[in-house]
Amino acid sequence: MSVALSALCACAPAQSARSFNGDWNEARAREIALDVSRSWQLSDAKDFHGTPAVDLQRTVYSVLPFDRAGESRWLVLLAVVPPNQNCRACAPVTGGVIFNHKDGAWNAGYDQSHIVSIGANGQPPRARVQSLSPAQPAVAFEMASMAQGLAATTLTLVTEVQGQLREVLSVETAESNEAAGLRDDQTYKWQANVEASPSSKAEFPDLVVKSAGTKVAEEGQKARPYTSTWIYRFSGASYRLMP
Amino acid sequence: MAEFEIVSPADNTIFNIDPGAAATGPQMPVIQAEARFNGLIPDPTTTATFSWLVTIKFQCSDCTNGRNKELNDEFRLTSVGGKFTINFPRIRGGALTISVAVDTATKCYGLETKGLKIQGVNPSRGEVNVACGTEIVQKMVMQESGRRQFDAASNAGVSDCPLFSGDRLGGVGLFQITNPAPTPEDHWDWTANLNHGLQILAQKRAVARAYPARVRNSGAFQALVQRFNVGRNPPAVIVLPDFTAQQLELDTTRGYNGFAGADAFGNVLHEFRVPVDAAGNLQVNVGPDNRGVIAWQQVPAADRPQNTGDPNYVNNVLSQRP
Numbered sequence: 286m287s288v289a290l291s292a293l294c295a296c297a298p299a300q301s302a303r304s305f306n307g308d309w310n311e312a313r314a315r316e317i318a319l320d321v322s323r324s325w326q327l328s329d330a331k332d333f334h335g336t337p338a339v340d341l342q343r344t345v346y347s348v349l350p351f352d353r354a355g356e357s358r359w360l361v362l363l364a365v366v367p368p369n370q371n372c373r374a375c376a377p378v379t380g381g382v383i384f385n386h387k388d389g390a391w392n393a394g395y396d397q398s399h400i401v402s403i404g405a406n407g408q409p410p411r412a413r414v415q416s417l418s419p420a421q422p423a424v425a426f427e428m429a430s431m432a433q434g435l436a437a438t439t440l441t442l443v444t445e446v447q448g449q450l451r452e453v454l455s456v457e458t459a460e461s462n463e464a465a466g467l468r469d470d471q472t473y474k475w476q477a478n479v480e481a482s483p484s485s486k487a488e489f490p491d492l493v494v495k496s497a498g499t500k501v502a503e504e505g506q507k508a509r510p511y512t513s514t515w516i517y518r519f520s521g522a523s524y525r526l527m528p
Numbered sequence: 529m530a531e532f533e534i535v536s537p538a539d540n541t542i543f544n545i546d547p548g549a550a551a552t553g554p555q556m557p558v559i560q561a562e563a564r565f566n567g568l569i570p571d572p573t574t575t576a577t578f579s580w581l582v583t584i585k586f587q588c589s590d591c592t593n594g595r596n597k598e599l600n601d602e603f604r605l606t607s608v609g610g611k612f613t614i615n616f617p618r619i620r621g622g623a624l625t626i627s628v629a630v631d632t633a634t635k636c637y638g639l640e641t642k643g644l645k646i647q648g649v650n651p652s653r654g655e656v657n658v659a660c661g662t663e664i665v666q667k668m669v670m671q672e673s674g675r676r677q678f679d680a681a682s683n684a685g686v687s688d689c690p691l692f693s694g695d696r697l698g699g700v701g702l703f704q705i706t707n708p709a710p711t712p713e714d715h716w717d718w719t720a721n722l723n724h725g726l727q728i729l730a731q732k733r734a735v736a737r738a739y740p741a742r743v744r745n746s747g748a749f750q751a752l753v754q755r756f757n758v759g760r761n762p763p764a765v766i767v768l769p770d771f772t773a774q775q776l777e778l779d780t781t782r783g784y785n786g787f788a789g790a791d792a793f794g795n796v797l798h799e800f801r802v803p804v805d806a807a808g809n810l811q812v813n814v815g816p817d818n819r820g821v822i823a824w825q826q827v828p829a830a831d832r833p834q835n836t837g838d839p840n841y842v843n844n845v846l847s848q849r850p
Contacts, residue, residue, distance in 0.1 A: 334674070334691060335681030372674040373785075373838065374704050376593065376694025402592055405695045406838060430695030431837030433728055434786040435707035439696040455696065464786030464837065465707065466735035466796055504708040 304392040309359065309384075315345045317393050318361035318382040325380055325398030327365060332378045332399065336367045347412040351383060353445075354420045359384045359391075362400075362424070364409040373432070376404035379412075381424075381450060400443055400450050405430050410441075417444060417481060421488050423453070434465025440479055442492075446522060454479075454517055454524040456494055462501075473499040473508035482516070489519035491527075532637040534628060535562040535610075540643035544686060545621060545716065547651035547677075550659035553719040556616035557646065563610040563628045563639065572632055574609045579629045582614055584646065586622030588698075588715075591679060591689030595698045599712045619717040621646040621688070648678035650685045651718050656702065657850055659722050664777055665729070666850035668784060669722070671841075672704040675850070677718040690715040703728075725784075732783030733776065739798050740770045740824075748793040749802065756810040764814045767821045768802065775800055775824055778842050785841035789833045797832065799842055800824035 302320060305313045327338045344364045351360035361384070366377035379402070383395040403410045403426055410428035417423050423444035430437065438459040443452050461474035475498025482491035493516055500511035517524035537543075543557040561580065564573045583602040588594030601620045605612065614626070624644035630637045651659075656675050660666040669675055673691055680687035693699030699706035703725025705714045713720035743749050749768070757763035771779060782799035789797035792804065803811040803825040812820040832839035 330680065330687075334676060334679050335685040335687070336674075370674075371844075372670065372676075373672050373695075374676075374691055374693045374699060375674065403694055403696065405693070406844070428695050429836055430693075430697055431786040431788060432693065432695075432697055432699050432704060432706035433732075433784060435697065436786060436788065436836045437695075437697050441696075462707065464788040464796055466732065466783060466787050 303394075304390045306390050309386075309391060311348050311359075314348065314359060314361055314382075314384055314391065314393075317384075318345055318363060318396075319343055321382050321393055321396045322363050322365060322380055322398070325365070325396075327378060327398060332365075332402065333367050333370060334375065336370050338367060340368050341365050342368060346409050349412065349414045349424065351414065351422050351424075353422055357386045358422075360424065362409070362412055364404070365398075366407050371407040373405055375407045376402045377407055377409050378402050379404075379409055379426075397450050400424075401426060401441060401452055403428050403439075403441060415442065417442075417492075418486075418488050418490060421445070424450075427458075429459075431464060434462055434467075436461045436464055442524075452523070453489075453519070454492060456515075456517075458494075460500075470507045471501065471505065473501050473511075475500055475511050487519070489524075491519075492517040492524055529566045531567060532565055532630070532639060533563065534626070534639050534641055535564055536560055537626070537641060537644060539641055543624070543644070543646045544649050545619060545646060547649045547655070547684075547718060550655045550719065554619050554651075554717055556619055559614040559626075561612045561614055561626055561628070563630075565610075565637075568632075572630070576609070576630045576632060578607045578610055578612065580605050580607065580612055580614075581625075581627040581629075582616075583625045583627070584620045584622045585625075586620070586715075588690075588692065591692055593692040593694055593696050594689065595692075595696070597698075599715060601712070619713065619720070621648050621690075621716050645688065647686050647688050648680075648690065648716060650676050650678050650680055650682050650687075651702075652683050653850075656718070656722075659719060660850075663850065664781060664845070665726070667845045667848040668729075668781060669702050669725075670848035670850050671845045672699075672725075673702050675702065677701045677721060729780055729784060733780040735783055735787070736771065736776055736779035736798065739779065739795070740768055742795055743791070743793050743802060744768045746793040746795075752792075752802070752804070752808075752810050756812070762818065765819045766810070766812060767819065769821060769824075771800065771824065778826075781842050781845055786837045788837045788839075797827065799826060801827050 322343050329338050347362040349360045351358040361382045364377035379400045380398045382393050384391045385394045410426045415425040423442045426441040428439045440458045441455040458477045477496035485491045496513045499508040516527045546555040548554045586599045588597045627640040657666050675682045676691045678687040679689040679691045690700045697706050700710045701721035753766045779799040787796035791797050812822045814820040829840035
């Protein structure tokens with residue numbers, strides 16, 4: 286028996302439980318990422334609001350190109366959540382597996398069990414790539430939600446810092462109370478764009494958040510025109526609002 | 529032995545907010561503080577005036593999905609003698625520091641505790657359900673937070689943090705109070721959170737109750753009726769009734785998540801709508817008395833905006849088991 290197994294292994298030297306040969310194969314990458322996620326240690330208290338971390342449901346919800354400085358890579362994002370963790374406040378844990386291409390094989394070279402806990406009703410946010418610079422790809426998690434008639438979208442940027450995927454910025458990019466059923470003059474809506482400063486050439490460029498629309502100073506007051514420009518600068522660990 | 533020391537509470541002691549009952553609300557711990565002098569003659573411990581400063585600091589962003597907001601509290605008291613019973617005036621959690629200072633004739637003494645904290649404890653299922661009152665409110669609390677005020681298991685789970693919404697809108701506690709922005713009490717006092725939610729629900733109920741009349745009085749609805757009556761002689765009497773008690777309850781529930789979207793009459797989209805066919809014509813049965821009473825139609829989740837809020841919020845609430 287052992288002879289036969291050795292012979293089998295010799296046929297596929299570059300293939301392992303965490304890698305596959307040939308062209309990029311998203312279906313295979315999803316399978317590997319799910320397998321990898323089964324080894325993640327997640328805790329009841331820290332990750333799931335005290336709900337026991339048993340029978341966890343794991344779903345690949347986004348597969349993103351994550352090239353860095355010419356190196357081909359893919360990031361597979363997974364949502365992990367206990368069964369019935371579906372309250373409005375409840376967010377799944379998002380973990381990730383990064384595949385890199387080496388010696389003709391795609392290898393799950395890095396994985397992280399807990400990147401963010403963002404979501405609602407047990408569902409994760411939308412995710413897309415928003416590169417900060419050619420050498421610094423980032424994931425933009427966009428969470429649109431509503432509560433008591435307040436609708437808002439939050440943008441959370443995650444990128445590699447000191448070898449880990451880390452949240453570096455989280456800002457609101459839209460807010461409206463149109464669904465609150467208030468009088469027209471108390472109803473407001475604003476939106477914001479987040480862009481890298483064109484004058485900034487750094488790996489972590491300044492990020493400019495420009496908002497425009499209407500807003501109320503306090504609940505119940507009349508909505509007024511609103512514009513703002515905020516600049517965020519990378520501090521070594523995350524982006525901070527410049528005074 | 530130190531010349532002046534805080535005997536109690538010991539550094540790094542953790543206190544809990546007792547969740548109490550629906551009728552009483554939560555109770556802050558009662559802390560017996562004691563400071564004393566050692567080796568001074570005469571010993572001023574029982575006669576000196578002790579000035580106490582009690583501080584609680586809490587930064588929401590230290591918790592999962594909490595926003596950058598500080599909820600701090602402090603109060604001062606004096607005692608003659610080194611023993612002092614701390615009765616907190618407000619329900620608050622966070623890092624607790626007790627400072628004490630004494631001026632003697634020869635020297636000013638001051639000390640503060642280290643590492644104390646006050647945590648929240650989730651109320652029991654029974655007490656939450658009593659406080660909710662109606663079944664629909666019990667279900668809403670399940671839908672919003674899984675019946676958790678704090679970021680721990682329901683029914684007596686303990687945490688340093690209130691339960692903040694995973695969407696990062698700043699919603700907090702049992703009823704996930706978001707809009708208007710939650711008060712400090714909404715963070716730490718589960719009965720205050722619940723009562724605030726009930727107040728918001730009352731506002732939504734008023735909006736829901738007024739909706740049928742808003743539609744009836746709109747020019748667009750009247751035009752719809754006119755179009756329906758083209759060719760009818762005499763024209764049918766079309767009645768758009770107020771919501772039934774059950775419809776009002778469901779529309780109020782809808783409002784708690786949000787009236788996202790627009791109806792056909794220039795209003796926000798409610799849980800129910802006036803039924804029209806694919807061509808936009810009014811759907812109503814006219815009886816032999818030439819009278820037609822419109823039956824409000826529940827808007828299917830698929831017909832609601834899919835990119836904001838929970839299109840299936842009302843059904844999700846109804847499916848909860850409190």
